[in-house]
Amino acid sequence: MSVVRLGIAGLGNMGRHHAQTVLDGKISGCQLTAVCDVDAPRLKPYTTLQTFTDYRELIRSGAIDALLVATPHYSHTPIGIAAFKAGLHVLMEKPISVHKADAQKLIAAYTNKKLVFAAMFNQRTDPHYQKIRELVQKGELGAIQRIQWTITDWFRSQAYYNSGGWRATWKGEGGGVLINQCVHNIDLYQWIFGMPQKIRAVCHIGRYHDIEVEDEVTATWEYANGTTASLITSTGEAPGVNRLEVAGDRGRLTLENGHLTFWRNEIPTSRYSRTTNEAYQVPATWKIEIPIRDRGEQHTGILKNFTNAILHGEKLLAPGVEGIHSVELINAMLLASFKDKAITLPIKAAEYERLLQQLIRQSTFRKKVRRYRGAAGNYLLDC
Known part of the structure; x- marks a missing residue:
């Protein structure tokens, strides 16, 4: 194979974005040959391609080697399973599934390891997070003591939530800020720290x-080695902040506004505490500003990596099977909140699935849907 024939299922804002990226020739070795959406008018711009309104017909068409799934969350699992059964490579938009039980079914269907299964965790291409992961894995911070990540720059207005009937509902989206916006940060959390x-x-x-799902979350995580972590996120705070702070025995690392700073202890805190005669004085530190060039290639980078994995065996930046971790963490936070108790991992997949189905059955929420009429150029105008 010299060129990957790509099909895209789902032509919402992300599906169209990915389609344009490939059509613009930004992905060497990848050709967009077919697209699919249940809403036929969305297919009109793609008259030079094969078009479908049923993903099953796209999968059976023989027109594609690989499928990028950018449909609503709940459909990720059945579409992915069907693609694997047909022998197609799969690139799954986040999240890979809404709940752990579905993620397990999807991964169980991935039996042919000659196929490439990747997830669209584009933040893994960001050199800031790659550097933090490198420093943690190499032990440059020493034993990690505390992690704190506040991500409240995901602001969304009521107009955003009103723009789609599926949006911010248990039945349509399966959750709120955790499953939609913050899933990227949650993936990075486990990718870096476990x-x-x-x-x-x-x-x-x-x-x-006016929604029936979560739009603000405060969570604390406890690791087996005693490390504690906190996650705060919201779509209702402005101006928001995105600040990651990692405290270790050998210093403290912060990332905020694109600036990665490492305060490195000249002597590890634990050794200093045991050996110093001082009661209040802290170890001397070096302040190191770590230069990072940019935010990485993001979605384009994942598409390039996916294509190169198929054609040349390149190692995946975001293997699809790793997508179950962020799903489980999201499920666990919602379980902990609804049950008002600490949740031990791994969670029981069936327990969260029952909770989700109960929330769907008992919902009395009536969604107000209004066509988006905000600023020109916003993708919601076309949704």
Whole structure:
């Protein structure tokens, strides 16, 4: 194979974005040959391609070697399973599934390891997070003591939530800020620091918006080695902030506004504490500003990596099977909040699935849908 024939299922804002990236020739070795959407008018701009309104017909068409799935969340699992059964490579938009049980089914269907299965975790291409992961894995911070990440720059207005009937509902989207916006940060959390052992969380339902899912979350995570972590996120705060702070035995690392700073202890804190005669004085530190060139190639980078993995065996930046970790963490935070107790990982997949189905059955929420009429150029105008 010299060229990957790509099909895209789902032509919402992200599907169209990915389609344009490939059509613009930004992905060497990849050709967009077919697209699919249940809403036929969305297919009109793609008259030079094969078009479908049923993903099953796209998968059976023989027109593609690989499928990029950019449909609503709940459909990720059945579409992915069908693609694997047809022998197609799969690039799945986030999240790979809404809940752990579905993610397990999707991964179980991935039996042919000659196929490439990747997830659209584009933040993994960001050199800031790559450097933090490198420093943590190499032990440059020493034993990690505390992690704190506040991500409240995901602001969304009521007009955003009103723009689609599926948006911010248990039945349509499967959650709120955690499953939609913050899933990228949650993936990075586990990619850099690993999975915690125990989770507590407060998930506020519709605190700032007329929605039935969470729009603000404060969570604490506990790791087996005693490391504690916190996650705060919201779509109702402005001006928001995105600040990651990591405290270790050998210093403290912060990332905020694109600036990565490392305060490196000349002597590890634990050794200094044991050996110093001083009662209040802290170890001397070096302040190191770590230069980072940019934010990486993001979605384009994942598409390039996916294509190169198929054609040349390049190692994946975001293997699809790793997508279950962010799904499990999201499920665990919601479980902890609804049950008002600490949740030990791994969670029981069936327990969260039952909770989700209960939320769907008992929902009395009536969604107000209004066509988006905000500033020209906003992708919601076309949704």
